[in-house]
Amino acid sequence: MVKRPKTGAAFPRRRRSAGIQVGTRLVVADNSGAKEVLVIGVPEVKTRLRRIPYATVGDVVVVSVKKGTPEMKGQIFRAVIIRQKKPFRRPDGTWVAFEDNACVIVTPEGTPKGKEIRGPVAREAAERWSQIANLATIIV
DSSP states (O other): OOOOOOOBTTBOSSOOOOOEETTOEEEEOBSSSEEEEEEEEOTTOOOSTTOOOEEOTTOEEEEEEEEEOTTTTTOEEEEEEEEOSSOEEOTTSOEEOOSSOEEEEEOTTSOBSSSOBOSEEOHHHHHHOHHHHHHOSEEO
């Protein structure tokens, strides 16, 4: 009999540094009209009862626009996290941290709403989201 590794909610597939959680305010790095958003949910995260769901670079979160143009304010969108302040470790052993928490607002299909992205984009987000990588000027 071959021993298989345990998987499931208590044993995530990949280790993640929880840099963003529900209630975190993020800077919007694209030109969609929103300036600042509040994370109100993390879809597809299964965790323990009453534990606050968290996300990291490259994950999708549900956000509410707090600052921006009057038509965008109060709207609810999905966004992809492209930067986080909390240091996270890459498989090659290097640690990466950014100076702000930032996201890009996307449509339900995953295409960005804006046409340009300001600032650097983490490699983890660019690998998972090719359309964000096409708009990025700097990939770190």
